[in-house]
Amino acid sequence: MEVRGPLIRFGLLEELLNLARANSLWPMTFGLACCAIEMMATTAARFDLARFGAEVFRPSPRQCDFMIVSGTITRKIAPVVRTLYEQMASPKWVVAFGNCAISGGPFVFENQYNIIEGVDKIIPVDVYVPGCPPRPEALIEALLKLQEKLTGVRRFPVPERRW
Numbered sequence: 212m213e214v215r216g217p218l219i220r221f222g223l224l225e226e227l228l229n230l231a232r233a234n235s236l237w238p239m240t241f242g243l244a245c246c247a248i249e250m251m252a253t254t255a256a257r258f259d260l261a262r263f264g265a266e267v268f269r270p271s272p273r274q275c276d277f278m279i280v281s282g283t284i285t286r287k288i289a290p291v292v293r294t295l296y297e298q299m300a301s302p303k304w305v306v307a308f309g310n311c312a313i314s315g316g317p318f319v320f321e322n323q324y325n326i327i328e329g330v331d332k333i334i335p336v337d338v339y340v341p342g343c344p345p346r347p348e349a350l351i352e353a354l355l356k357l358q359e360k361l362t363g364v365r366r367f368p369v370p371e372r373r374w
């Protein structure tokens with residue numbers, strides 16, 4: 212009991228920290244191409260990302276919790292994305308938003324030389340959101356997945372499908 216007591220308290224502290232983190236995930240102000248328009252729409256009144264505590268887009272990577280990679284990653288921008296990721300404080304998460312960020316999207320063809328075929332070739336990714344572009348609801352779903360990853364609890368359970 213002498214040994215387990217403090218460990219249990221540290222576990223509780225970690226749970227509380229993760230609960231706070233999950234409800235105040237601040238994204239980076241950062242967009243690469245057309246998918247960024249959908250990311251911006253997510254913060255507007257219709258979709259209202261503020262409901263989930265994630266509307267505070269930060270201009271500095273040092274103040275961000277997660278990066279939404281929204282758009283095509285060219286070989287020229289890839290080192291910039293990597294540097295921004297490295298400048299973020301830990302713990303940090305990455306969402307690959309859209310087909311370009313996941314696999315290069317419609318710009319990948321034979322003998323192409325300047326598109327990175329997925330942001331996971333340069334930084335680790337936590338959540339993948341497919342679509343060209345994905346809808347704002349998909350970004351909200353990605354945020355719920357990140358929250359679930361942190362707390363272990365799904366906030367709004369997906370309704371069971373009845374076919």
Ligand code: SF4
Nearest residue numbers: 245246310311343344
């Ligand atoms: S996935 Fe489609 S919408 Fe998104 S950046 Fe690529 S081409 Fe544009």
